[in-house]
Amino acid sequence: MRELGEFALIERINAGRVQAPGVLLGPGDDAAVVAAPDGRFVVTTDMLVQDRHFRLDWSDPRDIGRKAIAQNAADIVAMGAVPTAFVVALGCPADTPVEVIDGLTDGMWAEAGRAGGSIAGGDVVRSPQLVISVTAFGDLDGRAPITRAGARVGDTVAVAGRLGWSAAGLAALAAGVDRGDELVAEALAAHRVPRPPYAAVLAAIIDAAAGQVDSDTSAAGVLGSRQSAAAGTVGSSAAAMPTSLTDISDGLLADLGHIAEASAVAIDIGSTALRDPELEAIARRLDADATHWILTGGEDHAFVGTWSAQRELPPGWTPIGRVLAGHGVTVDGARRPGSGGWESFSGVDSASEPEPR
Amino acid sequence: MRELGEFALIERINAGRVQAPGVLLGPGDDAAVVAAPDGRFVVTTDMLVQDRHFRLDWSDPRDIGRKAIAQNAADIVAMGAVPTAFVVALGCPADTPVEVIDGLTDGMWAEAGRAGGSIAGGDVVRSPQLVISVTAFGDLDGRAPITRAGARVGDTVAVAGRLGWSAAGLAALAAGVDRGDELVAEALAAHRVPRPPYAAVLAAIIDAAAGQVDSDTSAAGVLGSRQSAAAGTVGSSAAAMPTSLTDISDGLLADLGHIAEASAVAIDIGSTALRDPELEAIARRLDADATHWILTGGEDHAFVGTWSAQRELPPGWTPIGRVLAGHGVTVDGARRPGSGGWESFSGVDSASEPEPR
Numbered sequence: 001m002r003e004l005g006e007f008a009l010i011e012r013i014n015a016g017r018v019q020a021p022g023v024l025l026g027p028g029d030d031a032a033v034v035a036a037p038d039g040r041f042v043v044t045t046d047m048l049v050q051d052r053h054f055r056l057d058w059s060d061p062r063d064i065g066r067k068a069i070a071q072n073a074a075d076i077v078a079m080g081a082v083p084t085a086f087v088v089a090l091g092c093p094a095d096t097p098v099e100v101i102d103g104l105t106d107g108m109w110a111e112a113g114r115a116g117g118s119i120a121g122g123d124v125v126r127s128p129q130l131v132i133s134v135t136a137f138g139d140l141d142g143r144a145p146i147t148r149a150g151a152r153v154g155d156t157v158a159v160a161g162r163l164g165w166s167a168a169g170l171a172a173l174a175a176g177v178d179r180g181d182e183l184v185a186e187a188l189a190a191h192r193v194p195r196p197p198y199a200a201v202l203a204a205i206i207d208a209a210a211g212q213v214d215s216d217t218s219a220a221g222v223l224g225s226r227q228s229a230a231a232g233t234v235g236s237s238a239a240a241m242p243t244s245l246t247d248i249s250d251g252l253l254a255d256l257g258h259i260a261e262a263s264a265v266a267i268d269i270g271s272t273a274l275r276d277p278e279l280e281a282i283a284r285r286l287d288a289d290a291t292h293w294i295l296t297g298g299e300d301h302a303f304v305g306t307w308s309a310q311r312e313l314p315p316g317w318t319p320i321g322r323v324l325a326g327h328g329v330t331v332d333g334a335r336r337p338g339s340g341g342w343e344s345f346s347g348v349d350s351a352s353e354p355e356p357r
Numbered sequence: 358m359r360e361l362g363e364f365a366l367i368e369r370i371n372a373g374r375v376q377a378p379g380v381l382l383g384p385g386d387d388a389a390v391v392a393a394p395d396g397r398f399v400v401t402t403d404m405l406v407q408d409r410h411f412r413l414d415w416s417d418p419r420d421i422g423r424k425a426i427a428q429n430a431a432d433i434v435a436m437g438a439v440p441t442a443f444v445v446a447l448g449c450p451a452d453t454p455v456e457v458i459d460g461l462t463d464g465m466w467a468e469a470g471r472a473g474g475s476i477a478g479g480d481v482v483r484s485p486q487l488v489i490s491v492t493a494f495g496d497l498d499g500r501a502p503i504t505r506a507g508a509r510v511g512d513t514v515a516v517a518g519r520l521g522w523s524a525a526g527l528a529a530l531a532a533g534v535d536r537g538d539e540l541v542a543e544a545l546a547a548h549r550v551p552r553p554p555y556a557a558v559l560a561a562i563i564d565a566a567a568g569q570v571d572s573d574t575s576a577a578g579v580l581g582s583r584q585s586a587a588a589g590t591v592g593s594s595a596a597a598m599p600t601s602l603t604d605i606s607d608g609l610l611a612d613l614g615h616i617a618e619a620s621a622v623a624i625d626i627g628s629t630a631l632r633d634p635e636l637e638a639i640a641r642r643l644d645a646d647a648t649h650w651i652l653t654g655g656e657d658h659a660f661v662g663t664w665s666a667q668r669e670l671p672p673g674w675t676p677i678g679r680v681l682a683g684h685g686v687t688v689d690g691a692r693r694p695g696s697g698g699w700e701s702f703s704g705v706d707s708a709s710e711p712e713p714r
Contacts, residue, residue: 036393
């Protein structure tokens with residue numbers, strides 16, 4: 001890295017990359033220009049620090065790059081928006097092998113492409129350890145953002161994507177199991193590279209928007225109007241718009257807690273609906289608790305949302321519970337102690353644990 | 358910090374803050390929503406690492422926060438865009454006093470307000486040292502972005518803002534001079550908090566746009582059309598649009614080098630126009646070279662641009678040179694050795710030096 005120099009490095013990072021159509025001006029000037037056809041853009045940012053959020057001896061650089069983009073893209077999708085572009089600030093030691101940077105950036109570009117965007121620009125600086133700071137952008141195409149605040153008493157709670165697999169992979173790594181049978185290998189892969197079901201979530205939202213009778217397409221100041229319109233009217237489509245939505249980054253219970261708090265409701269989920277026999281097989285092998293992984297593991301970047309109980313759930317969504325009057329989150333009607341989710345400044349400093357928003 | 362916990366910290370950071378009108382949805386959900394009335398947005402990102410880009414014993418947290426926002430806002434303004442919002446990812450050790458975070462965030466909010474925006478969201482994580490990653494957004498209001506690529510042979514080169522004062526302040530700190538006469542105090546203040554002349558630069562651009570005969574206000578895909586239109590037509594306003602523009606973050610010569618390269622031209626500047634008797638007085642005291650500070654110091658975040666020589670320069674801009682055929686940058690017709698500007702992975706590791714884009 002030191003030998004290459006910064007400007008040559010930036011040139012190397014950007015060489016041969018093809019920008020998404022929404023990136024109107026890419027790297028190379030004081031700033032980039034990104035399309036926002038909606039007249040608004042959705043934005044989120046996350047920082048990942050070496051040995052805190054990832055370890056180079058547990059994940060290869062390409063996987064780390066993919067994960068950094070995936071966790072930001074999942075936040076964009078969790079607002080009901082389509083990812084359009086990313087910018088990345090990268091801190092790295094001067095003796096970082098250039099292959100590590102190549103792997104990181106290749107992984108970032110691969111995942112950006114999977115999510116539907118490209119990397120419009122960034123910054124490279126020297127720092128004592130690798131630090132990756134990603135900012136992601138999305139477009140709502142005239143829809144209201146789907147916040148955590150819209151869940152209503154009686155709604156169905158449902159998840160898209162697998163839960164607990166990344167936590168199982170982390171537990172395997174922590175136990176020194178870095179290979180094993182097919183199931184363990186799958187958990188390790190899930191930990192190294194989350195695969196948030198972007199397309200399934202966005203397809204459901206876009207279908208629901210298309211089916212709404214209230215087809216106002218104005219994009220000016222419609223925070224919430226679409227969402228509330230969706231509540232009462234029955235469109236031509238069978239599928240409904242979620243009333244609330246979030247990605248599971250802190251753990252299912254913690255993230256449901258955010259929905260419950262923002263919506264001023266209680267949520268109860270059923271443990272039976274969450275059971276995963278394959279995950280239980282891995283847990284037995286590692287002498288661990290699969291239910292704990294499912295309820296508190298955050299790094300799968302699955303999605304959880306709430307839907308009117310009068311409407312069909314879209315394909316790819318599994319019902320797991322119900323919105324109730326009150327506050328807090330319960331499992332089978334009971335509060336679960338010690339499952340508050342991840343906080344940055346408490347607890348042990350184990351690498352690769354999920355970060356809250 | 359550890360005692361407070363992350364969620365309480367985030368609540369504390371956001372308590373009582375008033376968002377700019379363009380922030381449609383602020384902190385607290387998976388992502389924020391920011392207005393982009395132009396149908397596009399300008400975006401830039403910079404990372405600052407403790408003891409590399411700032412030192413807590415040389416600057417107070419509030420000044421560091423201001424500087425982090427200022428250097429990003431300057432990049433937005435350097436594209437001809439009006440700053441609208443910022444997002445900030447912050448890494449900090451668990452034992453960081455909460456007063457340091459309060460100072461950083463107060464400084465960020467103060468400078469965001471000065472630049473015309475607010476802080477729409479962010480992330481807080483644990484890291485071995487302070488890391489501040491800012492992403493800034495701006496709106497072009499229908500104008501073409503002003504890139505580094507539009508300088509034409511014969512254009513006048515001009516600067517807005519002071520040059521070399523931040524470098525003088527850094528030199529004073531490095532020499533152990535942390536107080537002194539009024540001039541040294543001014544240099545120290547300039548180093549601690551840059552004051553990019555956002556308003557002067559934007560006023561000139563907005564005036565020039567208003568004066569253009571070609572008053573097409575379409576925002577769709579106008580990359581370059583406004584700018585090229587500005588070249589040939591004489592509007593009702595006396596002032597012209599810059600043909601190229603950048604903020605001085607790597608040093609005047611290095612940043613002029615970026616314009617020269619992007620525009621495929623040469624640039625010659627005159628040393629007489631750049632002389633600053635007050636800076637020379639400081640340099641004599643520190644046994645240093647004021648011209649070197651002016652030509653290579655980057656942290657003032659002044660602006661340099663090029664204008665048609667047939668038109669008046671707007672108020673606040675000082676002519677310093679001329680665009681010529683050829684390539685490279687010269688001072689009084691001669692190439693200056695050893696003034697290539699700052700690179701992240703070469704040179705000494707002194708704190709508080711400017712970062713290139």
